Amino acid sequence: MALKSTQDRFGTVAITIHWLAAALIVALLISGFRVSGAADPAAKAAFLRFHAVMGIAILALTLGRIAWWWFADRKPLPVAGQPPLLRRAASAVHLVFYILIVGLAASGIGMMILSGAGPIVFGGASGALPDFWTVPPRIPHGIGVRVLIALLILHVAGALYHHFIRGDRLLARMGVGR
Ligand code: HEM
Ligand code: HEM
Numbered sequence: 001m002a003l004k005s006t007q008d009r010f011g012t013v014a015i016t017i018h019w020l021a022a023a024l025i026v027a028l029l030i031s032g033f034r035v036s037g038a039a040d041p042a043a044k045a046a047f048l049r050f051h052a053v054m055g056i057a058i059l060a061l062t063l064g065r066i067a068w069w070w071f072a073d074r075k076p077l078p079v080a081g082q083p084p085l086l087r088r089a090a091s092a093v094h095l096v097f098y099i100l101i102v103g104l105a106a107s108g109i110g111m112m113i114l115s116g117a118g119p120i121v122f123g124g125a126s127g128a129l130p131d132f133w134t135v136p137p138r139i140p141h142g143i144g145v146r147v148l149i150a151l152l153i154l155h156v157a158g159a160l161y162h163h164f165i166r167g168d169r170l171l172a173r174m175g176v177g178r
Contacts, residue, residue, distance in 0.1 A: 004073045008173065011073060015175035017065045024058045025101075025152070032145065041128045048121050048129070052112060059105035062098060079168050090158060093151050100151070104144045110137035 005011040010018070031051040038044035069075065078087045112118050114135040119125035132138045162170035171177055 005076050007077050009076055010174055012175075013068060014065075014073060017061060017068065018174060021058060021061055021065070021101075024054055024061065025148070028054050028058060028104075029145070029149065036132075044129055045121050048117070052108065052121065055105050055108045058101055062101045062105075066098060076173060079162065079170055079173075081168070086158075093155055093158075096151060097148075097155075100144050100148045104141060104148070107137035107141040107144065111135050111141060 001012050003011050003013050005014055028051060031047050031054065034047040035044055035051050038047055078090075082090075111132050112121070114137065115130040115132055117129050117132075120127055120129055159170055159174075162168050169177065
């Protein structure tokens with residue numbers, strides 16, 4: 001399979017990044033809610049260590065992904081027969097994913113810096129974690145997460161609708177099936 005995308009399917013690089021990013025997002029959503037829901041300070045710090053490392057990883061992957069599309073590859077043409085409004089909605093959702101991921105990573109890093117949690121989470125310093133609600137980036141982080149979940153439901157529902165109801169094998173463009 002070609003590294004770069006063709007007019008009718010994504011290339012190996014885009015497919016690998018897409019599914020790696022999807023796995024990271026799932027890990028981030030689960031670990032993020034474990035952080036905010038944990039009562040035990042040691043468990044909270046451990047979940048946050050994992051969460052922050054995964055968050056930095058998705059930021060790096062997403063910046064790499066943007067660079068890949070910008071400099072090296074072109075997206076396939078839209079699937080045939082798709083109404084223009086739906087096509088624009090799908091592209092808008094894809095763009096907002098990028099903005100949300102970068103914004104969530106930035107607000108996450110902002111929370112770590114402003115709250116002073118870094119040395120407890122990564123430096124082995126003792127003490128309980130601060131209350132993250134006292135730092136401003138906690139609000140956009142919480143809102144961004146909920147918008148991301150809503151868009152993910154739309155995105156996955158759209159992909160499944162195309163593949164199984166319209167029968168246009170959209171998932172195959174993203175490397176699932178032939
Ligand atoms: C979990 C996080 C996910 C994110 C952040 C995400 C994001 C994206 C983005 C940004 C694109 C546009 C291509 C690109 O820019 O590389 C895309 C395309 C696509 N995604 Fe996802 N996706 C996710 C999960 C999924 C899942 C679970 C499915 C399948 C059920 C899926 C199916 C697809 C398909 C089929 C395309 C290609 C659409 C086309 O041919 O135009 N995605 N996704
Ligand atoms: C795309 C990237 C990210 C996603 C999807 C994500 C997801 C989440 C989720 C689901 C929560 C729980 C929200 C709630 O209960 O309202 C959360 C909280 C949090 N996240 Fe993230 N996060 C990301 C990046 C980061 C990064 C990079 C860091 C730090 C470097 C970070 C630090 C935190 C902190 C400190 C909390 C607050 C926990 C609390 O209130 O106890 N996040 N995140």
